[in-house]
Amino acid sequence: TQLLEQSPQFLSIQEGENLTVYCNSSSVFSSLQWYRQEPGEGPVLLVTVVTGGEVKKLKRLTFQFGDARKDSSLHITAAQPGDTGLYLCAGMNYGGSQGNLIFGKGTKLSVKP
Amino acid sequence: DAGITQSPRHKVTETGTPVTLRCHQTENHRYMYWYRQDPGHGLRLIHYSYGVKDTDKGEVSDGYSVSRSKTEDFLLTLESATSSQTSVYFCAISDIPGGVGYYGYTFGSGTRLTVV
Numbered sequence: 001t002q003l004l005e006q007s008p009q010f011l012s013i014q015e016g017e018n019l020t021v022y023c024n025s026s027s028v029f030s031s032l033q034w035y036r037q038e039p040g041e042g043p044v045l046l047v048t049v050v051t052g053g054e055v056k057k058l059k060r061l062t063f064q065f066g067d068a069r070k071d072s073s074l075h076i077t078a079a080q081p082g083d084t085g086l087y088l089c090a091g092m093n094y095g096g097s098q099g100n101l102i103f104g105k106g107t108k109l110s111v112k113p
Numbered sequence: 114d115a116g117i118t119q120s121p122r123h124k125v126t127e128t129g130t131p132v133t134l135r136c137h138q139t140e141n142h143r144y145m146y147w148y149r150q151d152p153g154h155g156l157r158l159i160h161y162s163y164g165v166k167d168t169d170k171g172e173v174s175d176g177y178s179v180s181r182s183k184t185e186d187f188l189l190t191l192e193s194a195t196s197s198q199t200s201v202y203f204c205a206i207s208d209i210p211g212g213v214g215y216y217g218y219t220f221g222s223g224t225r226l227t228v229v
Contacts, residue, residue, distance in 0.1 A: 098169065098211075
């Protein structure tokens with residue numbers, strides 16, 4: 001069974017600080033996605049990483065896919081209160097008749113002004 | 114003008130009663146998914162559909178059934194609701210298996226179901 005482990009589970013920081021969230025697995029994934037979820041809403045896709053070693057930047061967010069395609073990280077520079085939310089990583093699971101996504105349990109980020 | 118809507122948004126029901134949740138999309142996407150989200154467990158796949166009348170089980174399918182008679186609608190039925198099915202249910206759509214690609218999965222806003 002493929003599993004995605006996210007750490008830390010909870011993170012509370014002050015505005016302006018930097019942070020890194022990790023997503024690890026013992027399985028190889030063909031791609032990984034990162035989503036952000038705000039209270040009362042569904043997750044929203046931030047990025048998809050496909051190639052081992054790939055780095056993608058989205059304003060103050062930097063996403064990296066591990067060389068072996070088993071892990072990924074999300075780094076936020078100078079966090080702002082608007083970054084508050086639940087960050088989820090997700091990987092493609094080929095079980096069943098069609099592929100579908102499995103999700104990590106998430107990292108709940110709180111950025112205080 | 115959301116491309117995916119879930120109904121109802123909130124529901125309280127009694128143990129043993131059947132419950133149907135609806136997911137409606139206007140994107141004409143082939144793939145539709147039902148997940149439940151619980152503290153400590155994250156998002157877990159219940160069932161998914163890869164076309165009209167084509168469905169498959171996910172990780173936590175016991176006690177749930179689905180139907181897809183039209184491209185735009187995917188129904189989730191709790192045959193006899195139990196307290197362990199109290200959860201937030203999310204529907205998602207994609208045009209590619211597993212949502213791999215630029216758009217990923219598009220999620221609905223969720224249905225909060227309480228079974229008392």
